[in-house]
Amino acid sequence: MTARTFTLGEIATELGAELRGDPDQVVTGLATLQAATADQLSFLANPGYARYLENTGAGAVLVTPAMADKAPTNVLVLDDPYLGYARVSHWFDESQTAVPGVHSTAVVDSSVTLPDSVSIGPYAIIEAGSVIGERVVIGAHCVIGAHCRIGDDSLLRPRVTLAHRVVMGKRCHILSGAVIGSDGFGFAIHKGQWNRIAQLGGVVLGDDVEVGANTAIDRGALDDTVLGDGVKIDNLVQIAHNVQVGDHTAIAGKVGVAGSTRIGRHCMIGGAAGVSGHLNITDGVQVTGMTMVTGDINEPGVYSSGTGAMNNRDWRKSAARFRQLDAMARRLKELEKKIEG
Amino acid sequence: MTARTFTLGEIATELGAELRGDPDQVVTGLATLQAATADQLSFLANPGYARYLENTGAGAVLVTPAMADKAPTNVLVLDDPYLGYARVSHWFDESQTAVPGVHSTAVVDSSVTLPDSVSIGPYAIIEAGSVIGERVVIGAHCVIGAHCRIGDDSLLRPRVTLAHRVVMGKRCHILSGAVIGSDGFGFAIHKGQWNRIAQLGGVVLGDDVEVGANTAIDRGALDDTVLGDGVKIDNLVQIAHNVQVGDHTAIAGKVGVAGSTRIGRHCMIGGAAGVSGHLNITDGVQVTGMTMVTGDINEPGVYSSGTGAMNNRDWRKSAARFRQLDAMARRLKELEKKIEG
Amino acid sequence: MTARTFTLGEIATELGAELRGDPDQVVTGLATLQAATADQLSFLANPGYARYLENTGAGAVLVTPAMADKAPTNVLVLDDPYLGYARVSHWFDESQTAVPGVHSTAVVDSSVTLPDSVSIGPYAIIEAGSVIGERVVIGAHCVIGAHCRIGDDSLLRPRVTLAHRVVMGKRCHILSGAVIGSDGFGFAIHKGQWNRIAQLGGVVLGDDVEVGANTAIDRGALDDTVLGDGVKIDNLVQIAHNVQVGDHTAIAGKVGVAGSTRIGRHCMIGGAAGVSGHLNITDGVQVTGMTMVTGDINEPGVYSSGTGAMNNRDWRKSAARFRQLDAMARRLKELEKKIEG
Structure with missing residues (x-):
């Protein structure tokens, strides 16, 4: 991979940052304050790391105005250094080496018209009627079912599976192993046996949606499963049929959302929570990690459940008492009656 | 995809339902009571949705005898409308477009005899000694290890992996990303290091088993891992080595079942529960969602654990008190002694 | 698959066990004490199974010196029969039939030099700059991104995905569906929207690492995600970016470890725990199953959280009281004041 280099002057211009230092100094990469060397750029966003600033070996640091004087090196001053870091990070990203073209082993249905700007990897499959946008990258071993639509500039990492009639907007990013449009878990029970219900809905993802590795998003039973614009979903998440997730909501790893639930906009669902x-x-x-959500939440705010790790011996006692809680409450009530008349 | 159409007369005959309305009216699809249009069929199964019946735009509705008079449109009257819907749903399923044949890119071992009725997708692999039943569909990118057996009419969606010696019955349905027959997590610890134990058992699935997207079912250490007839497993479920699941048990998404556990027949394990x-x-x-099962359950019934989401500030207080529960119980006892002598 | 057979004499020599019985007796496989037949070898490791020893039909049993006299058959006496079983198990493993060679359908970048001893399965892909060790087996449909390094004798089951710059040591074992090196879940929020941060770090796995089916291990944001030597990870585990796991730590199925957490050496994280x-x-x-770890753990020992399954009716009462715990504690305090003055 070719090393990419930028001068501090270029970076300042691109970010609209104020440079205090040498505009011709070259940086070849990004690193933390602790690890950065003289040809690397770092950043200070979290005040908890401020102690690393004064001894950093970085060639330059992205900082807020308040911290600009405390750095022993060149600084790029901007209001949101973390956002600046996010933007610069892409310039050094080696993961995206795709060049336009369709690999000779890709199996593309004759009904599909591919723009010249797309990149289709080895052994990818695109089935009948699918529509692929400009500059879309479809990694090796991806399967795109029939009648899918993938918006411009979307990136599917290797081994993503879309079933039929999955629609995604622009600039989506789907990680390896994700399955989108799998059949929802719907059955009609009859005489103790489960009769499968065909899942006739689809999946619709807005623009700028991220779907993590080995995540599963089921298609709807009749209506669609819908993820709004800017929704970010981490790895190993289960989104059941007919779930709706509002714009700019983030869902961390290992979360499960059961069928037909609607999650609003700008929510944050912590890791391994269940809805x-x-x-x-x-x-x-905002729902903290491992929380169990079993009822509607009608007010914005932070919600939690569960209890944190304890020494096993102590925990055994608390867990045993949990079973007695109702009796304890009744005994407490009884005592109050006796004492307070 | 070709639209399929049916007359109400045809549907009534097929379901054994009583038609009150026009037998020649055509329906082209299924929809909810709220969304259905004049050429669509709907259903009323959950009484909670009864309020949508009187204003539905559906061309016809599947209803129970008790509700038949309340619909503003044609009705198909039957005892279990939900089951009727389940059956009709398959007639409109566009997901299954497989035609018999073996894709030219499939790699099928010369020892394997494929019935003419099977459909094998692009880049599928079938290893030595495997036996594939009639009308089996093996999707693109599936890997079928050596000495597997797949029963008639089973459907493997794209990108399913079976390791060697996985056996499944008839009409199984395996969703994309499922891994069946992976090595169980078995090690002998010696001087602080883990020595892997080869997993010599297989996996046996009965008839009509469903396995969800990105679910993992490990092979047995010595004996087999066994799922009975009609077992339904949702997405992202972990079934460890030597687990046995009885007939017609359903396991929701994100459940984990640890090694050698036996789950009976006709059980329902809620989402993200752990056994x-x-x-x-x-x-x-029946085990409700996110329940932690750490002991045998010898009586049928509903079992639960965990606590539901609370406002974070209140939760912090309860969670802190959980740690003091044993002390609280002792103090309560002490007070009782003092008061009651 | 060819049956492999060994004499008891051979096994005794190989394990350094004392044979009490017929050195020429042949065993053709391994089985439990309950299931073993006269041509099979069994073992007694867990004292809980000692009751099966006297009636076993096994042709021979691996036992400790203390149990040697209680078997009705040939015995191989050794200090750790479970370790002996672990070693013998591999001799009967049919899962590994790979022969050296590169399948004609594998897509190997011209920059990659493959040792003659490797086995590369159908439709595997190896991208530019990757280095593959001696006797490495890469299963069907694996994708090895650019600039990966795979140590000698490592085994990748079918359908493993490594993104670019994933490094693993010798004798690693990666199960189907695992994704290693996927992008960490890193975003800078700005005006309510999530701006993706390119994940520039890699993943480094030591020697003898096991990664389970459909597990996801994210690459680091700037530094690497690191798993030490002998780390064993089960199925459907989420390891987020920049996590570090110490040597010989085992992590059971469905665990999630959030970003930048460091787990020490020789730890055991129970199934579905969250860190x-x-x-x-x-x-x-040691963290027991389903435990929620939200703070540092500075002392070795066993840690737990959560509460076990209860009858649903009783559980509802305890769960309701959990919400009142702080009030109960205050009321208890109040009573104590009144009584004790």
Whole structure:
């Protein structure tokens, strides 16, 4: 991979940052304050890391105005250094080496018209009626089912599977192993046996949606499963059929959302949380990790459940007492009656 | 995809339903009561949706006898409208467009005899000694290890991996990303290091088994891992080595079942529940979502654990008190002694 | 698959065990004490199974010196029969039938030099600059990104995906569906929207690392995600970016470890446990299943959280009381004041 280099002057211009230092100094990469060397750029976003600033070996640091004087090196001053870092990070990204073209082993249905700007990897499959946008990258071993639509500039890492009629907007980023449009888990029970219900809905993803590695998003039973614009979903997440997730909501790894639940806009669902089916979670809700959500949440705010790790011996006692809680509450009530008359 | 159409007369005959309305009216699809249009069929199964019946735009509705008079449109009257819907749903399923034949890129070992009725997708691999039933569909990018057996009419969606010696019955349905027959997590610890134990058992699935997207089912250490007839497993489920699941048990998404546990027949394991290893769960047990099962369950019934989401500030207080529960119980006891003598 | 057979004399020599019985007796496989037949070898490791010893039909049993006299058949006496079983198990493993060679359908970049001893399966892909060790087996449909390094004798089951710059040591074992080196879940929020941060770090796995089916291990944001020597990870585990796991730590199925957390050496993390980000877990920590770890753990020992399954009716009462715990504690305090003055 070719090393990419930028001068501090170029970076300042691109970010609209104020440079205090040498505009001709070259940086060849990004690193943390602790690890950065003289040809690397670093950043200070989290005040908890401020102690690393004064001894950093970085060639330059992205900082807020308040911290600009404390750096022993060149600084690029801007209001949101973390955002600046996010932007610069892409310039040094080696992961995207795709060049336009269709690999000779790709199996593309004759009904599909591919723009010249797309990149289709080895052994990728695109089935009938699918529509692929400009500059879309479809990695090796991806399977794109029939009648899918993939918006411009979307990137599918190797081994992504879309079933039929999955629609995604522009600039989506789908990680390896993700399955989108798998059949929802729907059955009609009859005489103790489960009769499968064909899942006739689709999946619709907005623009700028991220779907993590080995995540599964089921197609709807009749209506579609829908993820709004800017929704970010981490690895190993389960999104069941007919779930709706509002714009700019982020869902961390290992979360499960059961069928037909609606999650609002600008929510944050912590890792391994579980959300039951048929619920409404309003906008602006934050759910901490491993929380069990079994009812609607109608007010924005932070919600939690569970209890944290304890020494096993102590935990055994608390867990045993949990079973007695109702009895304890009744005994407490009884005592209060006796004492307070 | 070709639209399929049916007359109400045809549907009534097929379902054994009583038609009150025009037998020649054509329906072209299924939809919810709220969304259905004049050429679509809907259904009323959950009484909670009864309020949508009187204003539905559906061309016809599947209803129970009790609700038949309340619909503003044609009705198909039957005892279990949900089951009727389940059956009709398959007639409109566009997901299954496989035609018999073996794609030219499939790699099929010369020892394998494929029935003419099978459909093998692009880049599928079938290894030595495997036996594939009639009308089996093996999707693109599936890998079928050596000495597997797949029963008639089973459907493997694209990108399913079976290791060697995985056996499944008839009409199984395996979703994309599922891995069946992966090595169980078995090690002998010696001087602080883990020595891997080869997993010599297989996996046996009965008839009509469903396995969800990105689910993993490990092969047994010595004996087989066994799923009975009609077992339904959702996405991202972990079934460890030597687990046995009884007939017609359903396991929702993100459940984990640890090694050598036996789950009975007709159980329902809620989403993200966890079941420890070496347990016995009897028939007819229902476990609610996110429950932690660490002991045998010998009586049918509903079992739960965990606590639901709370406002974070309140939760912090409860969670802190959980740590003090044993002390609280002792103090309560002490007070009782003092008061009651 | 060819049956492999060994005499008891051969096995005794190989394991350094004392044989009490017929050195010429042949065994053709391994089985449990309950299931073993006269041509099979069994073992007694867990004292809980000692009751099966006297009636076993096994042709021979691996036992400790203390149990040697209690077997009705040939015995191989050794200090750690379970370790003996672990070693013998590999001799009967049919899963590994790979022969050296590169399948004609594999797509190997011209920059890659493959040792003659490697086995590369159908439709595997190896991208530019990757270095593959001696006797490495890369299963069907694996994708090895650019600039990866795979140590000698490592085994990648079918359908493993390594993104670019993933490094693993010798004798690693990666199960189907695993994704290693996927992009970490890193975003800078700006005006309510998530701006993706390119993940520039890599993943480094030591020697003898096991990674389970459909597990996801993200690449680091700037530094690498690191798993030490002998780390064993089960199925459907999420290892987020910049996590570090110490040597010989085992992580069971469905665990999630959030970003930048460090787990020490010789730890055991139980199934479906969750570990928050930016934590330090010291060496020798054992976390039981489904535990929620939200703070540092500085002392070795066993840690737990959660509560076990209860009858649903009783559980509802305890769960409701959990919400009142702080009030209960205050009321208890109040009573104590009144009584004790």
